[in-house]
Amino acid sequence: MWRECSAALLAKAIGELCFEELLAPVGGVPGGETGPGRYELRFDDAVYAFSASRTAFGGWAVRPGSVRRGAAGILGDDVVEPCDDVQRFVVDAFRSLRVDPATTAGFLAEVTSTLAADVALAETARPVSELVALPHAELDGHLTGHPWLIANKGRIGFSAEDAARYAPESRTPLRVPWLAVHRGLAEFRGTSSLSEAAVRAHELSPGTIERFTEALREAGADPAAYVWLPVHPWQLDHVVRTLWAPELALGRIVELGEAPDFHLPTQAIRTLSNVDSPGRYQVKLPLRVLNTSVYRGLPPHCTLAAPVVTQWLQGLWESDKLIGEWGTSLLGEVASVTVRHPGLSRAGEVPYQWLETLGCIWREPVPLRPGERSWSLAALLHVDPEGRPLVREFTGSHDPSVWFAALLRALFRPLVHFLYTYGITFNPHGENVVVITDESHLPVRVAVLDLVDDVNVSVDRVPARGPEPDTDDPVLPRKPWPVLRQYIVDALLVGVFRPLSTLVDLPADTFWGMVRGEVDAYRTRFPELADRVDEGSLTAPEFLRFPLNGYRITLGYRDLAARPPVPRTGTLPNPLHDVPPIAPRDGW
Structure with a gap:
């Protein structure tokens, strides 16, 4: 099991470091040295060859088990062999990138801790046909963690015994x-x-x-x-x-x-x-x-x-008639x-x-009506050991486009509305959103969490949001529109929809066309907000890149007086820019 989990984490590490352009693969050209779909990473002391396909936002989906490592042998000849060792890859890659050795050690510790947790998960994994019936709190203990961060279960400070007692996958x-x-x-x-x-x-x-x-x-x-x-x-x-x-x-x-x-x-x-x-x-x-x-x-x-x-x-949420129609709620942090x-x-x-x-x-707990059930948005990205996506169990007998349209209505539409109408954005990643469904697993509404830790507001004053609660003692970060939109881009579009688009049973153009259709419909419905929609456009040709893995590699593990912002590095191509829009089914 260790080798299988290591091979999967190795594939993820290669894919995400290439996505953040920390590494630059070569190849993939028909008739070329590597062949179609086959790429190489050339380091100082080793060459890694792998099979991959390209995904939205310039992403890379590396096939687990396809990686081969080439290096000089003890007799001076080149040795090429299958590689499933994610720790060895980290050392090779970081040496080539001239990463500080202390940072390499810290990152390797986080990767190894993550791998140990992945093995524990795999050894007790259940098929998605069983997971689909689990209550929300129990299902969380089967999920595999952040889809973008390589060391997503680093937990520096926990011992092995601590992880066995307190980590979600312990289910204790x-x-x-x-x-x-x-x-x-x-x-x-x-x-x-x-x-x-x-x-x-x-x-x-x-x-x-x-x-x-x-x-x-x-x-x-x-x-x-x-x-x-x-x-x-x-x-x-x-x-x-x-x-x-x-x-x-x-x-x-x-x-x-x-x-x-x-x-x-x-x-x-x-x-x-x-x-x-x-x-x-x-x-x-x-x-x-x-x-x-x-x-x-x-x-x-x-x-x-x-x-x-x-x-x-x-107060803003409950007074908004459209939010009321969509049924989306905020899980209030009511006391502290x-x-x-x-x-x-x-x-x-x-x-x-x-x-x-x-x-x-x-x-507040998740509010459920009779017949409803809930699960973290992160559950959409779970794949069982047999390669079956949990989202296929959720879609079930529904037309996948009908199911995805319901998710967009419950989740994406309210986020777009709050962004442009109030100049407020949340951080809707997989752990910060709860999806609430009917008995057939069709999304009917969502609940959003982390209302103080992950809420940002526009620098521009927006009359619709009224007096702000932190005017005299600022707590909520103020951001310009192009940065404000980035929380939807990174947390939802890149962090959730990018991997989801490869799991749900929809063609890529249909998937992204439906997302684009929601944005276009909103702009048409509210022409008076056109300036904000354009300045914080979700259909721009490209977005800023904020490398979540590169953040740790660049920052290292030194102690700091405050959480530093993630530095931006370059841009990402936006799949919403030129995809033909598909209008929302409900005529919105």
Whole structure:
């Protein structure tokens, strides 16, 4: 199983590094040295030959098992042999790219951790015919991670035992410990309808509240002087009991014990879903673990702003008649606790991960009506060990074009509307969107997550969005229209639709023509927004390239005071630019 998983990750690594133009293959010419569909990467000490087809946005789909490595043998002759070793490829490629050896070591550690997780997934994989019936929280534990990032399960900080207990693919339910933090350190915030006591009563049974209250009294503390919050068990053991040891010793933080409900980690790893009481909130908790580019802490400015940003966005969302017709919803981050470290918060520009170690955000659960079910958008890209895409199970007996039109109506159309009408964009990648379907798996609406961490607004003031909640203390990044659109481009069009277009049973021109049809229909419906639609055009000839893998390779693993932006490098060809548009089926 290790070799098979390594071969698949090797194919992905080659494809994504070529897509980001960090590597430049040669060949693919009929009658040439390599032949049609056959390419080579020529490094200082090795040559990698592989079979690939080209995909949208200048992408590369490398066929697993097709890679051969050529290098000088011990007798001076050339040796060419099949290659399934992704670690060896990383070393060869990074040496040729003159990557700093310390960065190579860090990246190799992330790749190896990802490969180990892939093997664990493969050894317990189930066919898509079984996965299609799983509840949302359980299905998340079978998905294979970010389709674009090579080291998508790096999790630097987790041991092998930690991964077996806390990673989504472990599918191991866990109970969540709670802490009481003195109000001199902690601050609770909620939407206007939620008090601290209401959140506590929503999340904990009366018996648990009584037990935790008694734990505080036994510690000699006044329960009213403390804010309660959950903490990830890994974070409690590895960070709170060490970094916050003085506060624990002095009684400014008190361990209350575990709440009885079991939770499962989502694909986002630091967000936990309650599987015993699904009507309770999802809880987002900090982890000082480096995963998919950044440490997975909770920035204090995000925990402080989450409820007010939620209330503002939901107010706009619920007052918009079109959004109401489409049924799309926002999963509000309705309450939070912010805890600033008493020493490090005053120490200057310390690495950001040390300032984000304690706090929480409570998020609304997915709202389901009778007969509905849900799954993460990432599920669309899952392929089982036999090569069967899960999306084919979702489309089922539906005409694939009817099914995809329903997905576009529920997902893409509201995102386009909010971009151009309000100058607001979300980050609709596979973990930040929940697709809600009817009993036949036809999409009926979606729910969007991460309302403070991944929301951006236009630099230009837009009257329709009214007074902004962070005018005096900015939290939401302000971006010009060409950059604002990039969140839809990178997260959805490139990150999800690019691989989806090769899995769903539709010709490429039909797939992208339907997407283009939605954009054109919107421009026709709202001619007064033409300037914004043109300035932040989704049908431009090309888009800026933001290399997610190149970000880590360029940045390395040094500690930084803030999460740096992904640098742009060149452009991507846009498949929406010249594809014939296909008008939406509902006459929109």
